[in-house]
Amino acid sequence: MINVMVVEDQAMPRQLFELLIRQSPKYNLLFSIETAAMAEVYCMKNPVDLILMDICTAMGESGLEAAERIKRQFPHIKIIIVTSMPEFSYIERAKAAGVESFWYKEISKEPILDLMDRTMAGESIYPDRTPELKLGRASSYDFTARELIVLRELTSGDSDTEIAQRLNMSVWTVRSHIRHMLGKTGFESRTRLAVAARESGLVILGY
Amino acid sequence: MTGFPALPLAARAVILSLLLVVFLIQFFCLAMMRRPTLLQGMLALLLAAADLLFLLPLLGGSAPGATEMRPPRAPVFHEIYSMPWVLLIVLLALLTALSVWNVVSLRSRMRHAITPAAIQETLNNMPMGLCFCLPSGQLLLVNRKMESLCQSITGEGLLSARRFWSLLSERGSGALTDEREWIRSARLPDGSVWTFTREQLTVRGTTVIQMVATDTTQLHQAGLELQERNRQLIEMNRRLRSHSENVTALTRAEEILAAKVRIHDELGQTLLISRAYLTGAAAAEPAQLLDMWRQNVALFYQKARPQTTLDPVRQIEDAARAVGIRIVMEGTLPRDEPSVLRLFFAAARECLTNAVRHANASEITIRFQTRPLDYLAVFTNNGVLPETDAIVEGGGLSGLRRQVEKAGGSMAVSARPVFALKVSIPKERGAEP
Incomplete structure (x- = not known):
């Protein structure tokens, strides 16, 4: 029996996972929690084999950060990141942390049970790329990695100086990136750019 | 001849x-x-x-x-x-x-030739106020504009430059402050703003004080507008930040709706297929149909259970229970401060990990306190004491310290008389005590 822990704050998908796991003879639901805050504690002293981990969990806790910590302490536990947010950095961060598989709730065609089976069998399944989003005139694929990093910070509402300090860039560089993005998207103001970016889910600050 | x-x-x-x-x-x-x-x-x-x-x-x-x-x-x-x-x-x-x-x-x-009369006439026609005096305050030359400015501001004629200068900073009718000694501004009853500068000149060996008054109404107005724009910018940034948070909640709500629609569609499909099967209109696998019904019913059953609102205390307690530790909590968590909660969670994680791995404890006591200037959490356990008096902060503790100090707070770890972890997070400026 494969012991599974579900970390998902939204009732619908969580209940769906619980249902699927309960109905499957292969899997045993060990824990089902809503926030990633204490996820790694559960892994101590309990034989968790597989975790279905959401990224934007309750209380603003990041499932990705929890996954990074768990992979460091319990490398044998397999993790499948489960998210609906198309944030551009999630896939590469998950890969960097050593997370086995990655599943988009809405978009991935494969049913979650099949993915769990394949992952437990040793496969590592990731989508090719983060989904393409439209931002003004531009596609999310038109932005460079540095621009996206600046775009994420832009949604915080902080000043350019504060952003530059946080990212270890010069203020001029930050402003130049923003200017390029405004040009690509055709938005007239940075506020509009930030709002559109956040609403599309391309960048999510805090998780 | x-x-x-x-x-x-x-x-x-x-x-x-x-x-x-x-x-x-x-x-x-x-x-x-x-x-x-x-x-x-x-x-x-x-x-x-x-x-x-x-x-x-x-x-x-x-x-x-x-x-x-x-x-x-x-x-x-x-x-x-x-x-x-x-x-x-x-x-x-x-x-x-x-x-x-x-x-x-x-x-x-x-x-x-330039005669004294010519000089006086020229100065009187100038738009700025001019006044030349000796260091003692005795007037040498005053032009019409300066005279009228003095009248408007102080209500008296210009008799002593010194007195006028000191009155400029006192007069209630809008003296605008500046830390520099040589410049003062005042607002006239008619709304215009004039700036006065004082300069020392040496003319043929004599020290002369030159006072010049210029109309800076537009400059002042532009400064006020700039201030207002900055205030609006800060306000807009604040709204942008809360917008970010709202989007998360909105996205969640949209997803819940989408899921409900899907369930509704699935149920609809199940009903259609069942009906077709029962009326003999179409063939279907009974086992499959039963499965569909089972899933739908199970979903409804789950939906019927009341949703528990998320309680941070429960989260810590449940996790502790899962590893065989009892939590004793005193005081109240600051539920309305998500960033503080996150840091306290991180501290609780560290303590639970330490309690299980090193101290082999069965009970952890957490004391929360909301003080006038900060939020305090003190964690202790009933397990084995650390070997040395001084604690070497491993990866987890040093990571926690980094996070706490980044938020402007402080952390203290002690090994005697018991293992204790103290975390203090300052309140935001302007918060209620």
Whole structure:
């Protein structure tokens, strides 16, 4: 029996996972929690084999950060990141942390049970790329990695100086990136750019 | 050879009067001239002297009524006296011409000269206020504008520059503060803003204080507008930040709706297939149908369970229970401060990990306190004490310290008398105590 822990704050998908796991003879639901805050504690002293981990969990806790910590302490536990947010950095961060598989709730065609089976069998399944989003005139694929990093910070509402300090860039560089993005998207103001970016889910600050 | 005496009386009278007039003109020029150029001064002197040179001997030798011409005594006078009269006329003409020219150029110079009156008039017509005074405050020169400014601001005339300057900073009708000693601003009753500067000059060895007042109403207005724009910018940034948070909640709600729609669709499909099967309209696998129904019913069953609102205390307690540790909590968690909660969660994680791995504890006590300036959490356990008095902070603790200090808080770990972890997070400025 494969012991599974579900970390998902939204009732619908969580209940769906619980249902699927309960109905499957292969899997045993060990824990089902809503926030990633204490996820790694559960892994101590309990034989968790597989975790279905959401990224934007309750209380603003990041499932990705929890996954990074768990992979460091319990490398044998397999993790499948489960998210609906198309944030551009999630896939590469998950890969960097050593997370086995990655599943988009809405978009991935494969049913979650099949993915769990394949992952437990040793496969590592990731989508090719983060989904393409439209931002003004531009596609999310038109932005460079540095621009996206600046775009994420832009949604915080902080000043350019504060952003530059946080990212270890010069203020001029930050402003130049923003200017390029405004040009690509055709938005007239940075506020509009930030709002559109956040609403599309391309960048999510805090998780 | 005919000389001056040979001329008829009328001619002699004309020449003499002409000479006299020229002399008088040059005399007056000399008297009235203020700061003539060297050339003009010397020319006037020379002409006057030359004039006299001609006048005296000719006068002396031609007193009316004298029938007998007495020749002058000095040799040079004698020369002039006995000069041929043609030559005399020519020299006189030259003399007259030169003196006329001198007078004209002098007059034009005088017309263009800068007199004190000219200075006063110019200054009075200037749009800015000017005031020159001595260090003692005694006034040297005040222009009309400055006088009127003083009247508007202080309600009295400008008598002492010193008093005016000190009144400028006191007067309630809108003295705008500036830390620099040499500049002050004031708002007039009519709404305009004037800026006064004070400067020390040295003029020909004397120290003079110069006070200049300029109309800075537009500048002041622009400054106020800029301030307002900045305030709006800060407000907009704040709204942007909360927008970010709202989007998360909104996205969640949208997803829940989408899931509900899917379930509704699935149920609809299940119903259709069942009906078709039951009425014999279509064939279907009974086992499959049963499965579909089972899933749908299970979903409804789950939906019927009441949703528990997320309680941070429960989260910690449930996790502790899962690893066999009892949590004793005192005080209340600051539920409304998500960033503080996150840090306290991180601390709780560390303590639970430590309690399980090193201390083998069965109970953890957490004391929460909301103090006037900060939020405090103290974690202790009932397990084995650490080996050494000084704690070496491993990866987890140092990571926690980094996070806590980044938020402006402080962390303290002690090993005696019991293992204790203290985390303090400062309240945001402007928060209620």
